[in-house]
Amino acid sequence: MTKPPTSTPDAGSAEDFLRLDRQLCFSLNAASRAFGAVYRNLLKDLGLTYPQYLVMLALWEHGELPVKRLGELLRLDSGTLSPLLKRLESAGLVRRERSVHDERSVLIGLTPAGTELRGRAALVPRRIAAATGFDLDEAARLRALLDRLTLALDGAALDGAPSPCD
Amino acid sequence: MTKPPTSTPDAGSAEDFLRLDRQLCFSLNAASRAFGAVYRNLLKDLGLTYPQYLVMLALWEHGELPVKRLGELLRLDSGTLSPLLKRLESAGLVRRERSVHDERSVLIGLTPAGTELRGRAALVPRRIAAATGFDLDEAARLRALLDRLTLALDGAALDGAPSPCD
DNA sequence: CGCAATTAAATTGTGCGCAATCTATTGGGG
């Protein structure tokens, strides 16, 4: 009744696909936000948000990094990073200085307080792992699926409209 | 070599866990945002954002709904829904009216334009499915994993700090 | 060298997500 029968043979389950509980992206978003809530709880003692925590992770792992590289690692652009880094700077955790070799580039480094914070953050991953209820294997498999999905979606996002098959 | 087997039972892979590329949440966020980009492309013709599209899906499926119920279906609170619905209203897609039986409640209904939009949205799920590169089985399995994860995380979010095992 | 194209960040504007607060209606108990 609500579905005028399109003649295309594979159009059958349009109704089905439109159902919220059938949609991958919805489950993905829900999981992402549930994760956010758990991280928010764990990170509020450190005074960090989750994206800020990611920046700190990158700096703890790699040391001083230009904003550009940080953006590549975290998939974030300057529109997101600039104000975020400014907040981390005014929290006393990072230092921002123009690169000597390329004055366009801004290098982000850790302050002593930022370096020290690593110790207090050491417990976070374990608690997160516990909260997921997944063992390492399951988590790895899920990550692999998600990374494959991201790759496919990134590829699909490049072509705006061109769908030769329609 | 990145993971020396330390003898302490819980200190072992702290380094490992802190690595960005080991973190489930990071992959999850990346996938979620990659999805967002694809939806943005597909939905811009309809003049919808992804959350707005979710609201429309819910309305197409269930008809008129109170804001409260909409929030339960989409896991969104009034702080998010109120302005979003106002934008949908000013776009002429939904109607907002106080419930007769309970004047606290606001019922969201479709306008003719909102109802009509369903036809133009019918192609979206199929294109999304194509963009993921997943077949129905894989997508269902991934959804199941994600839903289980969300459930576990929701449970963990309830207890703020109490971790008796640490 | 000098000037155009490129690149790195920052800025602006919009919308989502969430916490905290506020307002108005409802319903229950003294």
Add this chain to the structure above:
DNA sequence: CCCCAATAGATTGCGCACAATTTAATTGCG
């Protein structure tokens, strides 16, 4: 009947994500 707790939405404030624009430094090409 009146007051108070509970409930539904709306509002405010902050931070993130992203598009589009701007500024400044660098590179490259004639």
